[in-house]
Amino acid sequence: MPTPRTADARTAIGTFVEAQQDAGYAGPTVRLRGTLLVEYLEHVLHEEKTDSLTAEELVRPERADSWLDAADAGETRRRNTLTGPDAPAAHDSQRARIQTYNTFVGHLGLPGLQRPCPAPGHGDRLEPHQAHTLLHTLAVRRPTGANAATAVRTAAVAALVAATGHSVPQLHRLDVTDVDLERRPVPVVTVAGTDHPLDKHTADILRRWLDARARITAALEGSDPGYLWIPTKPGRERAGVQPPKPGLTRAAVRTLHAAHRTLVLQVVGVPLRPYALLPRP
Known part of the structure; x- marks a missing residue:
């Protein structure tokens, strides 16, 4: 039986989401983390022109950097925003991605890969x-x-x-x-x-x-x-x-x-x- 690290990344994400639900996390939080991890996986698969990765391969720091950089530039966005489709990612949106990544690598038993999490912004107060x-x-x-x-x-x-x-x-x-x-x-x-x-x-x-x-x-x-x-x-x-x-x-x-x-x-x-x-x- 594959370990969480060696399982197919998409399967590992599904298992992670189920574990979050079982742990009692709020439904919107669980859905957001699942969405962000699928965004991460699809970005890496597209960039590297491959069909699959193991969970451990997915969370390598260089792949996480590529995803966060692309998201910061608005390249992973699927919907419009209040400031247009090409606007940079909001501070707290990127913070949510890093929190999700950290939680996922912790689930995989790889806490050494966790990234420093930026402090909350001003709550993304709107103009x-x-x-x-x-x-x-x-x-x-x-x-x-x-x-x-x-x-x-x-x-x-x-x-x-x-x-x-x-x-x-x-x-x-x-x-x-x-x-x-x-x-x-x-x-x-x-x-x-x-x-x-x-x-x-x-x-x-x-x-x-x-x-x-x-x-x-x-x-x-x-x-x-x-x-x-x-x-x-x-x-x-x-x-x-x-x-x-x-x-x-x-x-x-x-x-x-x-x-x-x-x-x-x-x-x-x-x-x-x-x-x-x-x-x-």
Whole structure:
């Protein structure tokens, strides 16, 4: 039986992904690492005009350098970005590649090949025009198979992060009554006792979310608790106990973060966190 090092690289990547899932890593993290390792393998196979490599051959430092250099120049990109298809890779995107490589070589029992991991950047905070482009994209594009209400909620959360300068945990406790889209001269949202004016785009996407939310809460028996961010579908049954209907509880912060990361990765190919939309200091 081949060892992980001598197994075919594609097989070893599949085994690694399964091991990550079994270890309890978050689903988006596991998928991203699998995607990056396949990108790495396909780059090396294409560059060296070969059909296969063992896992140990794949992770040789010179091959890793070739992949990281190509990725840094945007040559491995399969989707457009907010700054065009030929833009250099973002700092944290390259950091994710190095983290993935290090985790993979550790899985192979080759920790001596691990590379120094750069410190986190500024969270890849977006410039104002980039944030505007991302928010517009989130508002108008929905990947095939994505839940429409989740996509609208994610766009609304992102728009409020940009409009108010507050993070998702700070916006998590908002109620519907904190949003006044009929206020004149401009709509506002009240966060921690402070009114924040909303531009037309943010007000429009919030209105769409409130409409989607109303359709979800229409199925509730009794009064609507009034939470602004609610789950868009029932959770899983646990220990034989049925989950509460959407609308009876707030959507968890981790749920809002995961939905954002998933949608952004699907529509623009960059795993940006909501933090990236906060205004730069």
